[in-house]
Amino acid sequence: MSYLMKRTHLEDIDGISYFGQFLAEDFFLAKHLHEKGFCHQVAAIPAQQNVASTSIVAYKDRMVRWLRLRLNMMPITAGFLEPLGESIPLGIFASWSASHLFGISPYAWFAGHILVWFSLDYIQLTGVQNGPLPFPFPMYTAAWIIRELLYIHVYFEALCNVRRIKWGKRMYYLSNFGKSLRVVNERSLLHV
Secondary structure (H helix, E strand, O other), X not given: OOOOOXXXXXXXXXXXXXXXXXXXXXXXHHHHHHHOOOOOOOOOOOOOOOOOOOOHHHHHHHHHHHHHHHXXXXXXXXXXXXXXXXXXXXXXXXXXXXXXXXXXXXXXXXXXXXXXXXXXXXXHHHHHHOOOOOOOHHHHHHXXXXXXXXXXXXXXXXXXXXXXXXXXXXXXXXXXXXXXXXXXXXXXXXXX
């Protein structure tokens, strides 16, 4: 995601160079503008993202990188609350609750939960695409299953070595709340 903002507004918050210390500079720019009283508006038309590589490994690595950023910027939200909003953990908790509170089979509840989640994701994606999907339904199904199962791996990989992020060909060390330091070699981390 990205933000569009006026240059004069950037100058009011020390200019863009100040935000070069962050890997998620767009987030911090918007956050500081919001703290200064500026309002955000969401565009009615979704922005298109051009992703260089569409392999599953490249997707997983990008998700790990973004989750590590969020874990350093908002540890409680990203570390504890965000996983609870994913289909599998939420389905497990809801199934257990339905079983204990209402005597409903947890397996039936979980299957229904996953089917509803899958269907709502499909409806939302067709809405974003403004029509039929540009790929066949079986491909959507396979991609959806891979994404939902992959999140568990992404979460635990992001927790391991959470302060380091590989961005392109460079390695960065993150401090709390998103400030970054480029890692040239292991010795460059000795003063951190």
